[in-house]
Amino acid sequence: MLQKSFFILNIQLSDLQGLKYERFFCGIFKVMENVILIGFMGAGKTTIGKKLARLLDYEFIDTDQRIEQLTGMTIGELFTLKGEGHFREIERDLLLSLSEYTSPYVLSTGGGMPCYHDNIQLLRALGTTFYLHRSPGELSHRLKNAKKERPLLVGLSESELTDYIETKLADREEYYRMSEFTLDRDQQDPKVIRDLLRILHPRSIQKS
Numbered sequence: 157m158l159q160k161s162f163f164i165l166n167i168q169l170s171d172l173q174g175l176k177y178e179r180f181f182c183g184i185f186k187v188m189e190n191v192i193l194i195g196f197m198g199a200g201k202t203t204i205g206k207k208l209a210r211l212l213d214y215e216f217i218d219t220d221q222r223i224e225q226l227t228g229m230t231i232g233e234l235f236t237l238k239g240e241g242h243f244r245e246i247e248r249d250l251l252l253s254l255s256e257y258t259s260p261y262v263l264s265t266g267g268g269m270p271c272y273h274d275n276i277q278l279l280r281a282l283g284t285t286f287y288l289h290r291s292p293g294e295l296s297h298r299l300k301n302a303k304k305e306r307p308l309l310v311g312l313s314e315s316e317l318t319d320y321i322e323t324k325l326a327d328r329e330e331y332y333r334m335s336e337f338t339l340d341r342d343q344q345d346p347k348v349i350r351d352l353l354r355i356l357h358p359r360s361i362q363k364s
Contacts, residue, residue, distance in 0.1 A: 188353060189260045189283070189284075190257075190262075190282055191205075191214070191261075191263065191266065191283055191349065191353065192263045192265065192285040193262065193288060194269075194270050194279065194285055194286065194287045194327065194332055194335050195288035196290065196295055196321070196324070196325055197266075197267035197295075197309075198290070198295050198299040199288040199290045199295065199298075199299040199309075200288055200298075200344060201265065201288055202264045204288065204344055204345075204346055205262045205263070205264040208262050208350065209261070210356040211347065211350050212350060212353075214259075214260045215260070215262070216262050217261050217262070217263050219251075219263065220249060220263065220266050221246070222256065223243075223246055223250060226250070226321045232307040234246070234310075236307070238257045244272045247269050247275070248273050248278075248287065251269075251282070252278070255281070261283075263283070265279065268328070270331045271328050271331040276331050276335075280334070284336055285334075285335035285337065286336070287332045287333065287335035287337065288344050289332075289340050289341070292318065292321045292325055294341070295321050296317055299317065323345075339351070
């Protein structure tokens with residue numbers, strides 16, 4: 157069952173009981189089945205995105221990995237050698253190029269991507285956006301134990317990491333919340349997202 161904390165343009169799904177979903181959504185949602193996962197680093201976008209892509213038989217795209225492939229440099233090297241500003245321009249160029257895709261995909265975005273330029277509007281235009289919400293405490297624990305090195309976190313102590321997350325998350329939350337849907341931890345299940353997409357795109361999301 158879909159939970160109350162899914163939001164659609166500030167309308168709760170629980171308030172839509174009894175409506176003809178397809179008819180209701182056709183005037184609101186773009187006819188596009190791409191899935192866009194948004195959230196802070198360490199929220200689980202890549203892990204969930206890969207599982208969801210397999211469920212839907214979609215291509216999976218991780219923006220950081222794609223940038224590394226295109227530039228031949230790691231994200232850390234880009235930050236160190238070229239600076240964050242240059243990296244953010246590459247992110248935007250990548251977003252613009254995704255509008256040319258004709259096959260459906262699940263997109264895992266970098267944590268800062270929605271917060272620069274007009275990227276959040278571009279992301280919303282590309283597909284249905286989901287914010288994977290995690291508390292600062294959860295993010296700190298996940299990032300502290302993560303194997304992947306994050307350029308913005310290099311050299312931070314545990315207390316500095318927590319402070320950094322709280323500060324950055326406060327700055328970014330307004331952009332993350334512009335996603336069509338916000339999913340709390342217990343709703344961040346690929347099958348939940350798939351079932352929601354079946355309501356939004358009943359003709360294109362196949363039963364599996």
